[in-house]
Amino acid sequence: MPGSLSKDAITILLVTAILIWIMPQLISTYTLTILIVYGMLGLSLGLIWGFGGILCFGQAAFFGLGAYTYAIAAINIGESTFPMLLAVLVPAAFAALLGAMMFYGRLTDVYLGVITLVVTLILFKFINSTAGPQYVIGNARLGGFNGIPGFQTLNIPGRPDDYIWGDSYFYVCAVLLALVLFLVSALLRSSFGRVAVGIRENEVRMSLMGYDVRARKTVLFAVGAAIAGLAGALFANWAEIVTPSLFSLGQSAEIIIWCIVGGLGTRFGPILGAAGLAYLKFLLGQQSVVDNTLITGLILVLFVLFLPKGIVPALAGLWKVSFGRRPQGRIHQQRRMRNRGGANG
Amino acid sequence: MVETVLETHGLTMRFGGVVASDNVDFKLQARELRCLIGPNGAGKSTFFKCVTGLQTPSEGEVYMRGVETTHWMPHQIASMGVGIKTQTPNVMDSLSVFENIWLAARRFHNPQDANRKTQEIIERLALGSIARDDLGRLAHGERQRVELGLVAVGDPWLVLLDEPAAGMSAEDVERMTEIIHELNKTAAIIIVEHDMKFIRSIAEKVTVFHQGKVLMEEHVDRVMSDPTVRNVYLGKKA
Ligand SMILES: Nc1ncnc2c1ncn2[C@@H]1O[C@H](COP(=O)(O)OP(=O)(O)O)[C@@H](O)[C@H]1O
Ligand SMILES: [Mg+2]
Numbered sequence: 001m002p003g004s005l006s007k008d009a010i011t012i013l014l015v016t017a018i019l020i021w022i023m024p025q026l027i028s029t030y031t032l033t034i035l036i037v038y039g040m041l042g043l044s045l046g047l048i049w050g051f052g053g054i055l056c057f058g059q060a061a062f063f064g065l066g067a068y069t070y071a072i073a074a075i076n077i078g079e080s081t082f083p084m085l086l087a088v089l090v091p092a093a094f095a096a097l098l099g100a101m102m103f104y105g106r107l108t109d110v111y112l113g114v115i116t117l118v119v120t121l122i123l124f125k126f127i128n129s130t131a132g133p134q135y136v137i138g139n140a141r142l143g144g145f146n147g148i149p150g151f152q153t154l155n156i157p158g159r160p161d162d163y164i165w166g167d168s169y170f171y172v173c174a175v176l177l178a179l180v181l182f183l184v185s186a187l188l189r190s191s192f193g194r195v196a197v198g199i200r201e202n203e204v205r206m207s208l209m210g211y212d213v214r215a216r217k218t219v220l221f222a223v224g225a226a227i228a229g230l231a232g233a234l235f236a237n238w239a240e241i242v243t244p245s246l247f248s249l250g251q252s253a254e255i256i257i258w259c260i261v262g263g264l265g266t267r268f269g270p271i272l273g274a275a276g277l278a279y280l281k282f283l284l285g286q287q288s289v290v291d292n293t294l295i296t297g298l299i300l301v302l303f304v305l306f307l308p309k310g311i312v313p314a315l316a317g318l319w320k321v322s323f324g325r326r327p328q329g330r331i332h333q334q335r336r337m338r339n340r341g342g343a344n345g
Numbered sequence: 346m347v348e349t350v351l352e353t354h355g356l357t358m359r360f361g362g363v364v365a366s367d368n369v370d371f372k373l374q375a376r377e378l379r380c381l382i383g384p385n386g387a388g389k390s391t392f393f394k395c396v397t398g399l400q401t402p403s404e405g406e407v408y409m410r411g412v413e414t415t416h417w418m419p420h421q422i423a424s425m426g427v428g429i430k431t432q433t434p435n436v437m438d439s440l441s442v443f444e445n446i447w448l449a450a451r452r453f454h455n456p457q458d459a460n461r462k463t464q465e466i467i468e469r470l471a472l473g474s475i476a477r478d479d480l481g482r483l484a485h486g487e488r489q490r491v492e493l494g495l496v497a498v499g500d501p502w503l504v505l506l507d508e509p510a511a512g513m514s515a516e517d518v519e520r521m522t523e524i525i526h527e528l529n530k531t532a533a534i535i536i537v538e539h540d541m542k543f544i545r546s547i548a549e550k551v552t553v554f555h556q557g558k559v560l561m562e563e564h565v566d567r568v569m570s571d572p573t574v575r576n577v578y579l580g581k582k583a
Contacts, residue, residue: 191451191456194444194447194448194451195448195451197437197440198437198440198444198448201437201438201439201440202435202436202437202438204399204419204431204435205435205436205437205495206420206448207418207419207420207423208397208399208419208420208423208429208431208435209420209423209448209449209452209495209499210420210423210424210452210453210499211420211452212420213420
């Protein structure tokens with residue numbers, strides 16, 4: 001990655017400030033909030049897939065787990081701070097366990113896809129079947145296909161009666177996404193992140209250099225799940241109800257499409273892809289002429305055919321061609337080579 | 346007494362009916378340079394993979410500096426200070442030369458020292474002019490040289506190279522020879538190789554593999570003039 005972390009921080013701060021200012025004039029904050037939540041969810045998969053090479057077909061499982069953890073904890077505890085923390089920790093712990101099983105079991109990528117898919121299905125089926133009154137955790141009834149409504153939503157930490165909702169909730173979500181994006185940037189610039197990219201590129205080579213690939217993949221997988229969990233909790237607060245459809249395979253597939261369309265291996269791509277496609281879905285949902293999934297599928301096909309690297313890499317390439325410092329760089333290199341020649345001769 | 350850095354006892358590897366490595370006893374001393382030769386399919390790479398943890402042998406044991414490593418994984422063996430280059434080029438193609446070598450250096454050093462070590466290796470291997478280029482865009486010889494950089498940057502005491510000179514130009518091979526000699530000042534080295542000219546220029550003691558077994562272990566001149574070896578190996582090539 002070019003630049004430095006402080007440049008990242010300034011970029012993220014500026015972009016966030018501008019978007020927070022402009023976007024509410026175009027789209028309602030209620031809709032924007034869910035776009036942010038999906039952006040965070042896209043980022044969670046973009047991190048582990050784009051930078052760690054882990055293609056997870058069940059990222060929605062961690063999203064749903066985060067949402068349910070929040071709902072159940074909020075009903076039992078009331079004040080929202082600790083439930084928010086749990087919503088991050090529980091999916092992370094679950095992913096650490098699942099990841100350890102998969103990576104230490106030396107599963108190939110295909111099996112990894114299958115297992116994450118199956119785990120999502122199992123969670124979906126299980127939560128769906130918990131309509132009966134015997135399925136309770138503390139005071140929270142799981143509710144099966146009806147979901148869990150009526151839990152305490154986000155409040156100012158320590159003041160359970162001061163709810164954060166409406167526009168304020170939008171600002172909180174926007175700042176949280178910016179913060180997560182900054183942390184992801186820091187992670188990717190750290191040794192851990194660089195090693196993760198090395199593993200994405202060539203696992204065997206990295207292990208022959210002495211890196212324990214299994215442990216590193218497990219950690220990265222858990223970090224991705226933590227971010228998905230946070231997105232899930234934010235979703236729960238937005239929707240004020242959690243339902244099994246959060247765990248659905250359709251949701252998982254959508255996250256994958258967001259990443260492809262936005263651009264794998266970039267930090268902004270999956271966020272952009274998620275927000276863009278989710279907004280499109282929202283617009284399409286207001287009409288009944290064309291089918292929603294049809295359009296999403298069509299977009300995916302078009303991207304795979306014509307822009308396989310996604311929007312952000314394409315834009316970056318365009319930028320480089322128009323404003324890049326390529327020629328200057330070449331002169332530098334020539335000079336360097338001439339100097340080398342002089343030193344040798 | 347000279348330290349034994351690598352030793353195998355009865356190392357055997359079966360693939361179904363094929364015995365790729367058959368009861369191999371092998372010993373390598375500190376700072377020794379050994380070539381493994383033998384016709385295609387003789388079991389050199391299999392032996393190599395069993396030693397580096399890429400495959401687990403069906404029978405037998407592997408010891409490194411007296412520690413049994415038979416069932417270790419590659420990363421554990423590499424972490425001991427063993428530098429490994431596989432037969433097929435194994436590099437991070439979409440990353441730069443600097444990043445490739447830095448990742449190798451980072452395993453054994455803190456980030457600042459890794460930067461310094463990487464610069465050192467880049468200068469030593471004359472990779473300065475291509476340091477910022479992605480590996481995928483380099484010529485074959487350059488990629489091989491970078492991979493040798495990955496091996497060297499960890500200051501290994503044992504280096505295992507499977508066909509490092511394959512497909513390289515005479516000039517590249519010469520450079521490779523220099524690097525290997527330099528590495529050999531501090532490390533024991535095993536080189537799996539086909540090219541007899543290269544072997545002659547680099548090694549003294551040679552181990553000949555044939556059908557998974559060690560056929561002979563002698564000075565390179567004796568090996569070359571041996572009729573059995575000529576028959577199984579050189580005869581076929583000529
Ligand atoms: N993974 C494998 N599965 C089945 N047979 C193998 C495998 N690896 C090697 N072999 C067989 O073992 C024998 C030795 O192969 P190898 O060690 O690659 O030879 P060399 O490196 O000396 O050319 C060959 O007959 C090869 O076909
Ligand atoms: Mg071989």
